[in-house]
Amino acid sequence: MKKIALDLKGSFVTHEELQNMKPQIMEAQKTLLNGSGISSDMIGWVDYMNNYDEVEYEEIKASASYIINNSDAIILLGIGGSYLGARASIEAIRGDFHNELCKPQVYYAGQNLSGAYLKNLLEVVKTKKVCIIVVSKSGTTLETALVFRIIRDMMDEKYKEQSKNRIFVVTDEKKGALKSLSELYGYKAFKIPDNIGGRYSVITPVGLLPMAAAGLDTDKFIEGLRDASNEYQTTDFENNICCLYAAARNILNKKGKEVEILVGYEPSIISIAEWWKQLFGESEGKNEQGIFPASLNFTTDLHSMGQFVQEGKKIIFETTIVTEQPKGDIVVPADSNDFDKLNYLSGRTFNDINDKAFEGTFMAHNEGKVPGIVIKVPEMNEFYLGKLFYFFMMTCAISGYTNNIDPFTQPGVENYKKNMFRLLGK
Amino acid sequence: MKKIALDLKGSFVTHEELQNMKPQIMEAQKTLLNGSGISSDMIGWVDYMNNYDEVEYEEIKASASYIINNSDAIILLGIGGSYLGARASIEAIRGDFHNELCKPQVYYAGQNLSGAYLKNLLEVVKTKKVCIIVVSKSGTTLETALVFRIIRDMMDEKYKEQSKNRIFVVTDEKKGALKSLSELYGYKAFKIPDNIGGRYSVITPVGLLPMAAAGLDTDKFIEGLRDASNEYQTTDFENNICCLYAAARNILNKKGKEVEILVGYEPSIISIAEWWKQLFGESEGKNEQGIFPASLNFTTDLHSMGQFVQEGKKIIFETTIVTEQPKGDIVVPADSNDFDKLNYLSGRTFNDINDKAFEGTFMAHNEGKVPGIVIKVPEMNEFYLGKLFYFFMMTCAISGYTNNIDPFTQPGVENYKKNMFRLLGK
Numbered sequence: 001m002k003k004i005a006l007d008l009k010g011s012f013v014t015h016e017e018l019q020n021m022k023p024q025i026m027e028a029q030k031t032l033l034n035g036s037g038i039s040s041d042m043i044g045w046v047d048y049m050n051n052y053d054e055v056e057y058e059e060i061k062a063s064a065s066y067i068i069n070n071s072d073a074i075i076l077l078g079i080g081g082s083y084l085g086a087r088a089s090i091e092a093i094r095g096d097f098h099n100e101l102c103k104p105q106v107y108y109a110g111q112n113l114s115g116a117y118l119k120n121l122l123e124v125v126k127t128k129k130v131c132i133i134v135v136s137k138s139g140t141t142l143e144t145a146l147v148f149r150i151i152r153d154m155m156d157e158k159y160k161e162q163s164k165n166r167i168f169v170v171t172d173e174k175k176g177a178l179k180s181l182s183e184l185y186g187y188k189a190f191k192i193p194d195n196i197g198g199r200y201s202v203i204t205p206v207g208l209l210p211m212a213a214a215g216l217d218t219d220k221f222i223e224g225l226r227d228a229s230n231e232y233q234t235t236d237f238e239n240n241i242c243c244l245y246a247a248a249r250n251i252l253n254k255k256g257k258e259v260e261i262l263v264g265y266e267p268s269i270i271s272i273a274e275w276w277k278q279l280f281g282e283s284e285g286k287n288e289q290g291i292f293p294a295s296l297n298f299t300t301d302l303h304s305m306g307q308f309v310q311e312g313k314k315i316i317f318e319t320t321i322v323t324e325q326p327k328g329d330i331v332v333p334a335d336s337n338d339f340d341k342l343n344y345l346s347g348r349t350f351n352d353i354n355d356k357a358f359e360g361t362f363m364a365h366n367e368g369k370v371p372g373i374v375i376k377v378p379e380m381n382e383f384y385l386g387k388l389f390y391f392f393m394m395t396c397a398i399s400g401y402t403n404n405i406d407p408f409t410q411p412g413v414e415n416y417k418k419n420m421f422r423l424l425g426k
Numbered sequence: 427m428k429k430i431a432l433d434l435k436g437s438f439v440t441h442e443e444l445q446n447m448k449p450q451i452m453e454a455q456k457t458l459l460n461g462s463g464i465s466s467d468m469i470g471w472v473d474y475m476n477n478y479d480e481v482e483y484e485e486i487k488a489s490a491s492y493i494i495n496n497s498d499a500i501i502l503l504g505i506g507g508s509y510l511g512a513r514a515s516i517e518a519i520r521g522d523f524h525n526e527l528c529k530p531q532v533y534y535a536g537q538n539l540s541g542a543y544l545k546n547l548l549e550v551v552k553t554k555k556v557c558i559i560v561v562s563k564s565g566t567t568l569e570t571a572l573v574f575r576i577i578r579d580m581m582d583e584k585y586k587e588q589s590k591n592r593i594f595v596v597t598d599e600k601k602g603a604l605k606s607l608s609e610l611y612g613y614k615a616f617k618i619p620d621n622i623g624g625r626y627s628v629i630t631p632v633g634l635l636p637m638a639a640a641g642l643d644t645d646k647f648i649e650g651l652r653d654a655s656n657e658y659q660t661t662d663f664e665n666n667i668c669c670l671y672a673a674a675r676n677i678l679n680k681k682g683k684e685v686e687i688l689v690g691y692e693p694s695i696i697s698i699a700e701w702w703k704q705l706f707g708e709s710e711g712k713n714e715q716g717i718f719p720a721s722l723n724f725t726t727d728l729h730s731m732g733q734f735v736q737e738g739k740k741i742i743f744e745t746t747i748v749t750e751q752p753k754g755d756i757v758v759p760a761d762s763n764d765f766d767k768l769n770y771l772s773g774r775t776f777n778d779i780n781d782k783a784f785e786g787t788f789m790a791h792n793e794g795k796v797p798g799i800v801i802k803v804p805e806m807n808e809f810y811l812g813k814l815f816y817f818f819m820m821t822c823a824i825s826g827y828t829n830n831i832d833p834f835t836q837p838g839v840e841n842y843k844k845n846m847f848r849l850l851g852k
Binding site: 420 | 507527548576685729733739763765777847
């Protein structure tokens with residue numbers, strides 16, 4: 001079985017720098033794995049996949065089956081960690097234009113406060129058979145709770161007493177608004193463990209239920225997570241890509257690289273970068289520190305942000321996810337006139353040319369003094385997706401502990417809420 | 427008529443700082459407007475809307491009419507400035523889920539090299555009536571030219587000799603591969619002026635043809651551009667929001683703010699930020715200088731990047747586009763149980779609550795020492811969209827000249843291409 005590979009050759013990080021960083025990194029890993037660090041009550045994700053609630057998992061699959069058999073469209077309600085992982089997975093696996101090519105369709109709601117967005121969404125699903133998945137630990141998250149009021153009314157009007165069979169919730173096991181609602185109305189409920197925070201929750205029912213309902217192979221996903229938990233807990237620094245990635249990005253940050261851009265060459269993985277931004281941004285953006293996480297989609301964005309990366313302020317390092325074996329390809333045909341002078345490429349495939357674009361770009365940016373890290377994923381299937389998520393989560397936790405930052409809290413998120421609730425007259 | 431307003435009250439930029447910056451800014455503006463600056467052969471956009479080719483414009487409207495009457499879907503082929511402005515406009519005006527609610531649908535191609543993306547797109551349009559718009563000045567841009575080979579074959583197979591009536595090109599007036607193709611096959615062709623670069627070209631047929639074909643009111647758009655060209659060319663510094671915005675962001679950059687995030691509270695304007703990133707990133711990212719442009723969509727991203735903005739490294743300033751009068755709204759209903767404790771909001775609208783989220787967020791980030799600039803757009807219609815584009819373009823050009831940077835070139839974009847073409851054996 002091929003592994004996800006990390007390539008630091010273009011990172012301008014030397015063997016010596018890595019060795020100097022090693023003690024700190026290994027100490028952080030140890031602290032994490034033996035549960036002696038700050039917020040160690042939130043490290044349930046480290047071995048969650050090895051101590052699964054098999055009964056609940058079977059129920060997830062049964063619910064997913066019901067959803068698949070009874071709906072044209074799923075609306076997934078949730079915000080932040082309550083939907084980003086599922087969305088990233090569904091788009092990466094089902095691929096571009098999946099909502100026009102796969103059933104059931106998947107729509108997202110409760111992740112913003114736009115009246116226009118919600119109104120249009122209701123119009124879109126009007127004539128479709130719909131099931132709902134609502135994800136919220138507390139059930140009081142403003143965006144999701146408000147939108148769930150609207151969606152519940154819509155479902156009740158559409159399906160009357162059958163409505164409850166089409167609404168699934170993922171929430172706290174014992175308490176909270178969503179738990180109470182599910183008990184009152186009889187919605188099927190799945191649990192979010194107390195010891196796993198939102199941005200680490202894609203491996204729990206938070207991710208598993210929507211993934212399974214969208215037809216993804218969650219068995220393979222869990223297999224990938226288990227494989228990752230085994231491989232990435234090794235204390236062999238040189239052979240642990242989480243430790244190496246954590247070390248490299250911290251070394252680069254100390255050298256003045258303030259922005260990390262996560263780059264992909266497949267548009268279907270754009271949402272993986274959105275998930276990654278939450279993971280690292282929310283974990284590390286504290287105490288006036290942290291690497292600003294941004295993302296670009298190449299070659300598209302080479303025609304917008306490429307100039308800046310190449311010749312702009314030298315505050316960037318570039319981490320590229322290379323997906324080997326993309327799903328589907330097309331051969332370039334010959335053209336009798338060859339006005340565009342591209343006949344030298346006829347017979348070659350788009351994916352082959354895309355690979356060369358990556359290689360050429362990586363070299364060019366390196367020549368432009370932009371450090372490059374490469375993460376090679378053998379295939380973007382459920383197995384490697386599980387591994388990739390775990391790889392990033394483990395890196396992030398180690399990175400946080402290395403910097404004496406709590407990678408499991410997000411105290412700053414409350415500030416705007418306090419103001420907003422005051423303005424709303426709560 | 428209400429104007430687009432710029433609010434610098436939360437920017438931490440003082441009156442004195444602005445006054446100190448004023449001479450440089452006004453000198454840059456003068457240099458731009460009298461055409462004495464570097465690359466002054468590329469300032470055609472400044473007054474383009476006032477010297478329109480009315481004959482061509484009527485032909486654009488006629489072609490758009492044909493497209494609307496004869497297609498379920500348009501495929502717009504182009505990359506960078508050849509599609510970002512049109513996409514931003516179509517999404518901002520037609521709104522969320524427009525491809526499911528409006529006809530004709532609009533798909534994008536030729537903006538990446540993914541074989542999987544292209545293969546899926548072909549599958550999606552298989553049973554639809556299709557028209558094609560191809561935008562490329564040279565006609566040899568790799569992504570667009572390669573994909574056009576595939577799409578042309580598809581169209582020829584589907585429509586035989588009628589194919590040519592369904593393909594529209596926007597390209598150089600006299601030369602280039604796309605021009606030759608259009609002459610050979612009889613495609614209707616529209617011209618990209620020689621004195622307007624890609625990222626300033628949304629005001630030309632590059633933007634106008636796809637916008638009109640998607641049912642947008644281009645008359646109103648041009649009216650907005652004319653209004654902007656009048657209002658934003660004033661030499662009255664204090665009353666010229668382009669000069670003020672250019673001054674403020676440069677002052678902030680000098681104070682160590684390396685990243686500008688463009689924030690919106692409506693998901694339909696996400697692509698405006700993509701267009702803006704190209705405009706500023708490509709114009710300013712030179713000589714190892716420039717402000718790194720990133721974008722966030724709130725409140726969605728408050729649950730991912732909010733923590734970083736609030737408490738992370740103090741390298742960010744935040745520019746928010748506030749859209750007054752969003753299209754469509756929904757009232758929050760009362761709930762008999764009020765488990766979510768949100769009944770205090772019942773009777774209020776989502777857009778009202780969204781406004782309060784903006785105000786609360788702006789204050790919180792300000793309290794977190796993040797400078798905030800606000801751009802208030804009275805309504806997201808074609809008129810104000812024209813003004814908004816012009817506002818950003820004028821700001822960008824002034825900003826570039828202020829920093830002795832050429833805002834009309836992108837030399838660094840060639841570096842990766844050279845490597846790529848070598849690897850491809852050109």
